[in-house]
Each structure stands twice: as structure tokens, then as C-alpha cells.
Amino acid sequence: MLTLEKRPQPSQFWSYAAPLVAVVLTMIAGAALFASLGTPPIEALSKIFWEPLFGEFNFFYLPQLLVKGAPLVAIALGLSLGFKAGIWNIGAEGQYIIGALCGAAVGLAFYPMESRWLIFPLMLIAGALGGFAWAMIPGILRVKFNTNEILVSLMLVYVAEQLLASMALGLMKNPEGMGFPGSRNLSQYASSSSWIDQGYGMHWGVVIALIAVIFAYILFSKHILGFQIKLAGQAPRAAAFSGVNPARLVLFCLGTSGALAGLAGLTEVSGPAGLVSIDFNVGYGFTAIIVAFLGRLNPIGILFAGALMALTYIGGDVAQSSLGLPGAAIQVFQGMLLFFLLAVDVLTNYRVRIKQGAVA
Amino acid sequence: MLRRTLLASAAATAMLGGIAAADGHEPVKVGFVYVGPVGDGGWTYEHNQGRLAVEEAFGDAVETVFVENVPEGPDAERVMTQMALEGADLIFTTSFGYMDPTINVAAQFPDVMFEHATGYKQADNVSVYSARFYEGRAVQGHIAGQITESNVIGYIASFPIPEVIRGINSAYLHALEVNPDVEFKIIWAYTWFDPAKEAEAASVLIEQGADVILQHTDSTAPQAAAQAANEAGATVYTFGQASDMAEFGPMPRVSSIIDDWGPYYVARTQAVMDGTWESVSTWDGIGAGMVGIGEISDAIPAEVKASAEAMVAELASGEYHAFTGPINKQDGTPWLAEGETAADFGDDGLAGMAFYVEGLTAEIPQ
Numbered sequence: 001m002l003t004l005e006k007r008p009q010p011s012q013f014w015s016y017a018a019p020l021v022a023v024v025l026t027m028i029a030g031a032a033l034f035a036s037l038g039t040p041p042i043e044a045l046s047k048i049f050w051e052p053l054f055g056e057f058n059f060f061y062l063p064q065l066l067v068k069g070a071p072l073v074a075i076a077l078g079l080s081l082g083f084k085a086g087i088w089n090i091g092a093e094g095q096y097i098i099g100a101l102c103g104a105a106v107g108l109a110f111y112p113m114e115s116r117w118l119i120f121p122l123m124l125i126a127g128a129l130g131g132f133a134w135a136m137i138p139g140i141l142r143v144k145f146n147t148n149e150i151l152v153s154l155m156l157v158y159v160a161e162q163l164l165a166s167m168a169l170g171l172m173k174n175p176e177g178m179g180f181p182g183s184r185n186l187s188q189y190a191s192s193s194s195w196i197d198q199g200y201g202m203h204w205g206v207v208i209a210l211i212a213v214i215f216a217y218i219l220f221s222k223h224i225l226g227f228q229i230k231l232a233g234q235a236p237r238a239a240a241f242s243g244v245n246p247a248r249l250v251l252f253c254l255g256t257s258g259a260l261a262g263l264a265g266l267t268e269v270s271g272p273a274g275l276v277s278i279d280f281n282v283g284y285g286f287t288a289i290i291v292a293f294l295g296r297l298n299p300i301g302i303l304f305a306g307a308l309m310a311l312t313y314i315g316g317d318v319a320q321s322s323l324g325l326p327g328a329a330i331q332v333f334q335g336m337l338l339f340f341l342l343a344v345d346v347l348t349n350y351r352v353r354i355k356q357g358a359v360a
Numbered sequence: 361m362l363r364r365t366l367l368a369s370a371a372a373t374a375m376l377g378g379i380a381a382a383d384g385h386e387p388v389k390v391g392f393v394y395v396g397p398v399g400d401g402g403w404t405y406e407h408n409q410g411r412l413a414v415e416e417a418f419g420d421a422v423e424t425v426f427v428e429n430v431p432e433g434p435d436a437e438r439v440m441t442q443m444a445l446e447g448a449d450l451i452f453t454t455s456f457g458y459m460d461p462t463i464n465v466a467a468q469f470p471d472v473m474f475e476h477a478t479g480y481k482q483a484d485n486v487s488v489y490s491a492r493f494y495e496g497r498a499v500q501g502h503i504a505g506q507i508t509e510s511n512v513i514g515y516i517a518s519f520p521i522p523e524v525i526r527g528i529n530s531a532y533l534h535a536l537e538v539n540p541d542v543e544f545k546i547i548w549a550y551t552w553f554d555p556a557k558e559a560e561a562a563s564v565l566i567e568q569g570a571d572v573i574l575q576h577t578d579s580t581a582p583q584a585a586a587q588a589a590n591e592a593g594a595t596v597y598t599f600g601q602a603s604d605m606a607e608f609g610p611m612p613r614v615s616s617i618i619d620d621w622g623p624y625y626v627a628r629t630q631a632v633m634d635g636t637w638e639s640v641s642t643w644d645g646i647g648a649g650m651v652g653i654g655e656i657s658d659a660i661p662a663e664v665k666a667s668a669e670a671m672v673a674e675l676a677s678g679e680y681h682a683f684t685g686p687i688n689k690q691d692g693t694p695w696l697a698e699g700e701t702a703a704d705f706g707d708d709g710l711a712g713m714a715f716y717v718e719g720l721t722a723e724i725p726q
Binding site: 057060061064067068161162165166169170171178180181182185268272273274275277278279280282313314317318320321322324326327328331 | 391397398425426427428429430431432433434435437438439441442443445446456457460480519520521522550711712725726
């Protein structure tokens with residue numbers, strides 16, 4: 001009879017192996033799914049994982065990986081700080097929207113000024129502050145009134161979506177847009193574009209994501225704050241005794257993740273997306289939660305997890321158009337990744353034992 | 361830089377493919393980008409029916425590909441580029457939000473033809489097309505105004521863009537014409553397709569006394585909500601949107617607006633095969649067959665059905681324009697004089713309509 005036995009220490013080996021095993025299991029289950037839909041499974045998998053990286057048109061897809069992956073990595077890194085400390089910011093999508101709106105507002109306010117070195121930095125600051133402020137709402141409510149930050153931050157996503165629609169239809173609407181919703185295209189003006197080189201998929205969001213990886217790495221490996229975050233997550237009482245101020249930690253974690261989400265939103269709206277539109281947000285804030293866990297809340301891991309997630313999006317669209325796979329099959333495939341990760345994660349904290357004698 | 365040259369050479373390959381296609385050696389490849397799932401039963405479903413019509417019309421001479429659920433933004437641009445790289449000769453982008461992405465990608469692939477639905481930006485290789493859905497709305501208003509008992513008509517609107525506002529105005533004017541006491545309650549769902557939200561909106565409208573529900577969202581959820589209300593003893597009428605939704609007839613669904621893209625898609629594909637494709641702006645209505653009126657069920661009085669059918673015929677022949685003056689704007693300022701019909705473009709034209717007509721009490725959300 002198989003039983004689970006709690007490990008005294010989480011297994012170091014399984015903590016690293018779990019994501020890899022989850023990816024392999026996802027591929028196997030995905031192959032079965034595709035086969036049952038009548039698509040050759042190997043071909044489908046190769047369209048998803050191989051084609052964008054090494055296929056004929058990889059000169060186009062590789063830069064797209066940066067475009068798709070950068071906001072995921074930046075947001076997931078911010079979230080990972082809180083997740084380690086047991087502070088659950090589920091509303092990164094809202095902070096992403098508000099960051100984009102604040103940054104875009106600055107860019108649009110200065111239209112048609114051309115001074116790049118004034119306007120774009122101001123937009124960056126406004127984007128970060130916007131996301132920060134939006135995350136402070138659940139932060140302060142939690143610190144002052146002990147509300148649940150999961151619920152508050154999640155509900156604020158819907159508030160942010162309404163604000164976004166209102167801005168796209170009203171205040172920020174393009175006056176030359178013939179009455180249609182949507183702002184001016186920020187990426188078309190040199191002063192407000194976040195593109196560095198569109199041909200290589202390079203925009204400031206990519207740079208910010210990479211810098212954030214380095215900072216997060218240093219924070220966790222060298223800095224006392226990183227230690228305190230981990231301690232607060234693993235042993236809150238011990239953390240309190242060692243002088244960690246829980247209120248400050250909550251505000252720091254939520255604020256940082258909000259600012260990073262805001263920056264991701266701003267660099268997206270002024271680059272790849274270009275304009276404030278009703279449907280500007282496409283769920284990066286939620287997908288980033290998967291990325292954070294898939295990357296083991298580790299900065300380097302998140303970098304790889306973000307790239308993998310981006311790959312499944314891009315490859316998924318390739319598989320749709322070239323093999324006629326339904327979009328829902330791709331979404332199921334992506335969902336399985338988290339499902340298997342959580343399942344395999346059991347092995348990090350438990351070991352499987354074969355018990356004898358239980359059978360009479 | 362690198363990408364620009366590579367894309368140029370890819371475009372050159374695509375062009376060679378195009379020449380081969382004109383010779384009949386290779387199937388013409390037609391791509392479709394969808395904003396929703398093909399199974400939405402509404403907007404995207406009908407575009408996909410158009411795609412199937414192309415396949416049926418040309419058989420092996422054509423190859424179609426599609427990607428569904430594509431968000432309007434950078435993802436759309438990527439999907440279009442991917443289709444162009446993979447050798448598509450003609451790409452239909454079937455949602456308003458694909459406008460800028462379509463223009464951007466089209467600029468990089470001058471030899472691939474693009475067709476953008478419901479937008480207003482054209483280029484040498486980008487056509488725009490849309491349907492005069494407001495003609496169908498006129499028929500709906502005409503029926504709704506006569507069958508309502510409570511004089512309250514519920515309207516599930518999607519986004520306050522000209523197309524939707526046009527529909528509300530058209531339905532209201534024609535309901536008012538036959539029923540001076542009619543009142544419109546409008547709920548903005550801020551989505552094209554979200555069955556849960558749409559069902560909720562329908563229930564709220566029914567609770568507020570509406571006994572006819574018009575929808576400008578794509579799912580069948582409002583139909584189901586009305587059906588449930590009717591089973592509980594109410595009498596609520598609905599109209600199919602984008603697709604016939606006949607499975608909800610004869611009650612609550614009493615008629616529908618059907619988007620019929622097939623003939624247009626077939627004609628444009630034919631033009632690419634013949635090498636006669638050029639950039640055009642198409643806005644067709646009931647007359648050209650792009651807007652269909654689904655069968656009017658016998659759940660409504662025979663004389664209402666007959667007068668609605670007469671109206672369809674007049675709209676189709678061009679004898680009657682759905683926006684014929686005198687019509688005032690909501691604030692009372694005159695819009696159209698007696699006998700004047702609305703212009704398509706220009707100030708106060710139909711294309712950019714951003715105001716309600718007189719009598720509607722709600723405000724367009726900003």
C-alpha cells in the first residue's frame with residue numbers, strides 16, 4: 001500500500017526536479033490530448049516548442065519571446081517577494097492596468113512634445129507610482145484593518161478594468177479617432193515609445209525585467225531583507241522575535257510588486273500594445289502567478305519559467321494556424337502545466353512509502 | 361534592421377507563392393484571425409461559417425487557416441505576421457481592435473492582402489468591410505415596440521462605439537414609431553463575449569420589467585436567461601445576434617440578425633486568385649445579403665410579422681433608409697431634416713456616430 005510520509009526537510013532534489021518533471025508530464029498528457037483530437041502529437045509538440053525557437057521563421061519568433069515574456073517575468077518577480085513571505089497579491093493585473101494608465105496619461109499630456117529624455121523617464125516614474133499606489137490599497141487596508149489582501153487586490157482588478165474602459169472611451173480617447181475608443185498610439189511617437197529596437201523585440205520592459213532579476217537575486221542571496229522575507233514566510237513567530245516588522249514587510253512586498261507590475265504595464269502600453277484600449281490587459285497579471293510558482297519563487301527560475309510560458313503562447317498560436325488545433329486545447333495544455341507542478345510538488349514535502357502489513 | 365530585410369525576403373517568397381497560385385499550381389492560402397472562439401454561436405461563429413463557405417466554393421484550390429481567441433493588441437500582430445510568413449495570400453482580421461495591428465503588419469508584407477472588419481483605416485493592401493447591422497436593428501425595434509406589454513425594452517450593449525450606438529438609435533427610433541410609450545433600458549456589458557455577464561445583464565433587465573431583450577453581445581446566454589424566465593411564467597422575447605440562434609425559437613427568440621460573410625469572403629478570395637484584388641471599403645446591408653433577418657417566428661402576431669417583413673423588403677430595395685428625418689439628437693438639436701437620410705461619413709455621419717437620438721433617457725458612458 002502506498003502512503004505519503006512528511007519529510008523532515010523539504011527535498012532539495014525534488015524542489016528543482018519538480019518543474020522539469022511537470023513539464024515532461026505536461027508534454028505526455030498534452031500529446032495524448034492532441035492525439036485524441038486527431039492531430040499527430042509529436043508534430044503538435046514540435047510546433048509549440050521547436051518551431052518558434054529553431055524553425056524557419058525563428059528570426060521573427062525569438063524577438064516575440066522577449067515581448068511576451070518580459071511582462072510575465074517582471075510581474076512574477078514582484079509577486080514572488082510577497083509569496084515567499086506569505087503575502088498574497090493576486091491583483092497584479094489591476095496594478096498593471098493602473099501603471100499603464102498613469103504612464104500613458106503623462107505621455108499623452110505632453111503630446112505633441114518631442115523631448116524624449118524628459119517625457120519617457122516621467123512616464124516610467126508615473127507607471128511605477130501608479131502600480132505602487134494601487135497595490136498600497138490592499139497593503140494599507142491589511143496593515144491598518146487586517147483585511148484579506150487576496151480579496152481586496154483581486155477585486156481591485158475589476159475596478160481597474162472599469163477605469164481602463166472609461167479612459168479608453170473618454171478622457172484618453174484619440175481626438176482624431178473618429179469617435180472610436182482607444183488613445184493615440186504612444187509607440188508611434190519617438191518621445192513616448194518604449195521600443196529600443198522593434199526588430200529584436202527589445203523595449204524598456206525587457207530591460208526592466210532583466211534588471212529586476214538581478215536585483216531580486218541579490219536581495220535573496222545577500223541582503224538581510226531577503227532573509228527576513230523568507231523567515232516571515234516560513235516562521236512568522238521567529239521572524240517577529242528577530243525584529244521583523246510585519247507591517248513594513250507587507251507594504252514593501254505589495255509596493256514592490258505593484259511598482260513592477262505598473263512598470264510592465266507602462267512599457268507594454270507604450271510599446272507592443274501602443275495604445276490605451278478597452279481590451280488592453282490580456283491576463284499577464286494572472287499568468288504571472290503561474291510563472292512565479294513554476295519558477296520556484298526563485299529569480300533565475302522565474303526567468304526560465306517566463307520564457308517557457310511565453311513559448312507556449314507563441315507556439316500555441318503556431319500550432320493553431322498550422323495544424324488547426326482548437327484554441328481551447330492550447331489553454332488546457334497551459335493549465336496542465338500548473339496542475340502537474342502542484343501535483344509533483346507533493347514529492348518536495350512528502351516521500352512515498354510502500355507500507356506492508358496494513359493488509360490483513 | 362535584420363528583421364526588416366528578412367521580412368522583405370519572406371514577403372518576396374510569399375509573392376512568388378502568390379504568382380504560383382495565380383497559375384493554379386498551388387492553393388491560395390487564406391488566413392482568418394478571430395477574436396472569440398469559433399463555437400461562440402455568434403460573431404466569430406459566423407466569420408468561421410464564411411471561412412467554410414470559401415473552402416466549399418474553391419475546394420482544393422484554396423487552403424484556409426485560422427487562429428481563435430486572439431486578444432486585440434500585440435498578440436494579434438504576431439498572429440498576423442505568422443500567417444503572412446507561413447505564406448498566406450489573403451488575411452481576414454475580424455474585429456475592430458485589430459485595426460492598428462493589421463495596418464502595421466500589412467506595411468511589412470506589401471504582397472499579402474488584408475481585409476479588416478469594421479474599421480476605418482485603409483492601405484494599398486488593406487480593405488475594410490462591415491455590414492449595416494443597423495438595418496436589422498430597425499426591424500427588431502419595429503417588432504419589439506409592438507410586442508412589448510410593459511413598454512420596457514432591455515438592451516445589452518457591448519462597448520459604446522459607433523456601431524453599437526447606431527444599433528441602439530435605430531432600434532429605439534423604430535420602436536418609438538410604433539409605440540410612443542416605449543422606454544429603453546440599456547446595460548453596458550463591456551464585453552463582446554462573456555456568457556456569465558450577459559446572462560446576468562439579461563436577468564437584471566427582466567427583473568426591471570423588460571419583456572423584450574435586445575443584445576449586442578455574441579453569446580446565447582441572454583436567450584437562455586429569457587427561456588428560463590419564460591419557464592417560470594414570464595413572457596420575454598429575444599432576438600438572435602450575429603447568428604440565427606434558432607435553437608431558442610420560436611420563443612423566446614422571435615427573429616434575429618444574421619451576419620452573412622460567406623459571399624463577401626468568396627468574392628474577395630476569387631479576386632486574389634484572378635489577380636484583380638484591390639483595396640476597397642465595403643459597407644453592405646440587407647440588400648446585398650451581408651445582413652440577414654432570421655425567420656420571424658409565429659410567436660408574434662401575424663400582422664406584426666407581415667409589417668416587419670414589408671420593412672425588410674423596403675430596406676433591401678433601398679426604398680427606405682433606417683435613418684430618415686426628421687430626427688433630433690438627444691439634446692434636442694436637429695440632426696436630420698424632414699425626409700433627409702443620414703450620410704455614411706463626415707460630421708454626424710453614421711460611421712462615427714457618438715450621440716443618442718432624442719427620447720433615449722440614458723447617457724452614453726464615457
